[in-house]
Amino acid sequence: xxxxxxxxxxxxxxxxxxxxxxxxxxxxxxxxxxxxxxxxxxxxxxxxxxxxxxxxxxxxxxxxxxxxxxxxxxxxxxxxxxxxxxxxxxxxxxxxxxxxxxxxxxxxxxxxxxxxxxxxxxxxxxxxxxxxxxxxxxxxxxxxxxxxxxxxxxxxxxxxxxxxxxxxxxxxxxxxx
Amino acid sequence: xxxxxxxxxxxxxxxxxxxxxxxxxxxxxxxxxxxxxxxxxxxxxxxxxxxxxxxxxxxxxxxxxxxxxxxxxxxxxxxxxxxxxxxxxxxxxxxxxxxxxxxxxxxxxxxxxxxxxxxxxxxxxxxxxxxxxxxxxxxxxxxxxxxxxxxxxxxxxxxxxxxxxxxxxxxxxxxxxxxxxxxxxxxxxxxxxxxxxxxxxxxxxxxxxxxxxxxxxxxxxxxxxxxxxxxxxxxxxxxxxxxxxxxxxxxxxxxxxxxxxxxxxxxxxxx
Numbered sequence: 001x002x003x004x005x006x007x008x009x010x011x012x013x014x015x016x017x018x019x020x021x022x023x024x025x026x027x028x029x030x031x032x033x034x035x036x037x038x039x040x041x042x043x044x045x046x047x048x049x050x051x052x053x054x055x056x057x058x059x060x061x062x063x064x065x066x067x068x069x070x071x072x073x074x075x076x077x078x079x080x081x082x083x084x085x086x087x088x089x090x091x092x093x094x095x096x097x098x099x100x101x102x103x104x105x106x107x108x109x110x111x112x113x114x115x116x117x118x119x120x121x122x123x124x125x126x127x128x129x130x131x132x133x134x135x136x137x138x139x140x141x142x143x144x145x146x147x148x149x150x151x152x153x154x155x156x157x158x159x160x161x162x163x164x165x166x167x168x169x170x171x172x173x174x175x176x177x
Numbered sequence: 178x179x180x181x182x183x184x185x186x187x188x189x190x191x192x193x194x195x196x197x198x199x200x201x202x203x204x205x206x207x208x209x210x211x212x213x214x215x216x217x218x219x220x221x222x223x224x225x226x227x228x229x230x231x232x233x234x235x236x237x238x239x240x241x242x243x244x245x246x247x248x249x250x251x252x253x254x255x256x257x258x259x260x261x262x263x264x265x266x267x268x269x270x271x272x273x274x275x276x277x278x279x280x281x282x283x284x285x286x287x288x289x290x291x292x293x294x295x296x297x298x299x300x301x302x303x304x305x306x307x308x309x310x311x312x313x314x315x316x317x318x319x320x321x322x323x324x325x326x327x328x329x330x331x332x333x334x335x336x337x338x339x340x341x342x343x344x345x346x347x348x349x350x351x352x353x354x355x356x357x358x359x360x361x362x363x364x365x366x367x368x369x370x371x372x373x374x375x376x377x378x379x380x381x382x383x384x385x386x387x388x389x390x391x392x393x394x395x396x397x398x399x400x401x402x403x404x405x406x407x408x409x410x411x412x413x414x415x416x417x418x419x420x421x422x423x424x425x426x427x428x429x430x431x432x433x434x435x436x437x438x439x440x441x442x443x444x445x446x447x448x
Contacts, residue, residue: 077211084446087209088358093335 022153023176024115024122026058028134029169032108033141040105041138041167042079044086048131054090055130056123059113060102082137085145110170117152125152136167148173201234201440202226202418203275203329208357208444212270212333218251220277220327221260225388226418226442233261234327238278242340244271244333267333272357274340279325282307282432286315307431322432324348329442332357345373347437348421353406359445366408368401369421369439375405379421383409386416414447 026045042063047056060083063076077096081087096102100121118124130152137143144167148160154175161172199222206217220234221227233256241249251263267273282302285294295310296302311318324347336355343349354365369376383397399407401421411417422438429435 075213078214080211081207081209084209085448088360092209092211092332 021116023174024058024117025112025174025176026115026132026134027110027112027170027172027174028059029110029171030106030108030136031164031167031169033167035141037140039139039141040107041136041141042083042105043134043136044083044091045132045134046086046090047125048089048133050129052089055125056115056117057090057094057098057101058115058122058132060086060091060096060098061105062096062102064097064104079137079139082143083135084137084143085133086135127152132173134168134171136164138167142166144168146171150175153177199223199231200226200418200420201277201325201327203234203277203327203442204416205275205329205331205442205444208329208331209446210267210331210333212267214333215264215266216331217262217264218275218329219260219262225394226384227386227416228389229259231259233257233259234277236261236263236277238280239263240276240278241265242274242276244269244273244337244340246339246342249273265331267331270334271337272330272332272340272355275329275331277327279323279327282320282322282429284311284315284318284320284431286311286318288312288315304431319434320428320432321434321436322428324435324437325440326438327440330356343370343373345370347372347435348376348423348439349373350419350439350441356441356443359411359443360448361411361414361445362448364408364410366406367419369405369407371405371423371437372427375403376401376421376423377403377405379405379423381407381419381421383420384418385412386418411445414445417443417445419443 028043028045030041043061045058046054047058049055062080065076080091083091115122130150132148132150133145135145144164146162146164146168148162150160150173154177157174157176159172159174161170163170201222202220204219204227210216220236221229221232222234223229223231236254239251241251243249251265254263255261265273283294284307285292296306326347326349336357338352341351343351349370351368351370353368359365369379379401381399381401384394388394399409401407419441420438424434424436426433427435
């Protein structure tokens with residue numbers, strides 16, 4: 001909800017402003033699953049260019065350091081390679097945590113996150129064809145990878161949606177010129 | 178006594194040569210990890226790679242090279258009946274090489290119509306020992322050199338190749354595609370070297386894990402090109418045993434014949 005209201009607020013500001021700001025908004029749904037032992041999934045979303053090079057990491061949700069955890073406890077970074085594609089394309093070369101990108105795992109629900117290329121943790125995007133990917137991996141569960149190809153900058157505001165089969169529900173991308 | 182002796186001997190004599198030549202393998206628990214994790218390895222010798230039904234891998238010649246090129250020690254080394262095992266902590270970022278390199282020389286000759294060999298089990302070849310043990314007029318003397326390399330690789334974080342520099346002795350493999358960047362939907366290319374130079378036109382045999390659960394071994398046979406390179410299309414994710422061997426006369430004196438082999442174990446992930 002926090003994210004939703006923030007993005008709505010942001011959209012209003014942008015709509016009333018005289019200067020138009022390009023925006024990317026993604027919607028990630030973590031579905032309710034019937035599991036005997038449920039752990040929140042690790043989720044990563046990123047943007048790749050036509051060469052499959054990662055041009056922007058949008059979010060990485062993984063288990064944070066627990067206060068008071070025993071010294072020999074597994075750290076949350078141990079399972080990051082289970083996000084196989086993200087690990088290969090980007091994660092293995094990064095030092096966690098990433099400011100403005102990584103945060104704690106999320107409960108079942110729908111999450112909207114907005115980005116303005118060139119602002120904050122999101123780098124500017126050169127004009128071209130891109131692919132937005134989201135990957136989820138869950139302890140005692142499976143792993144799923146979804147993708148949405150898009151062109152940047154968009155001519156008109158567009159929303160694209162795909163739906164996962166297992167670890168992810170609806171995944172959406174809204175691009176605004 | 179005599180009959181029992183015969184019963185014991187006959188099956189051994191009837192064994193085909195291939196069954197006597199056991200394949201060695203290393204089996205890493207994972208190959209793509211983040212820094213600070215542990216990996217455990219099993220090693221064995223058996224007719225079929227990864228099937229634990231014959232003998233543990235001898236670890237006397239185990240050498241682990243860290244991503245910065247320095248040697249690291251294996252921990253919790255145990256030798257069981259059917260496999261040996263050890264653990265490795267990945268405290269550096271990059272690619273580790275886990276290698277068992279068997280090097281040696283062997284002399285065989287005939288003396289009073291009896292076949293002799295030196296060094297025997299547990300003995301080590303030295304030029305002085307050779308001069309002492311082998312008569313100068315030995316009949317049908319054959320001295321052969323052996324370099325057998327068994328390797329696997331694991332990576333913490335970003336792969337690198339500082340640990341993968343070839344030694345320039347015998348058969349070795351170097352990456353064109355990174356050793357821990359293998360996916361079932363992408364062909365991978367590697368280069369075989371013989372004494373540091375491309376090993377052209379050599380047969381490479383590749384066997385997937387899980388032989389016990391299929392009707393045939395189904396090896397993939399490839400040939401290296403003029404550059405010593407070969408390209409594999411992995412049929413599915415899993416562990417793969419990659420082997421090449423050859424015999425030639427490029428031996429170190431007093432050997433006149435040499436056999437050398439390379440065996441590598443690779444993990445292929447699903448995309």
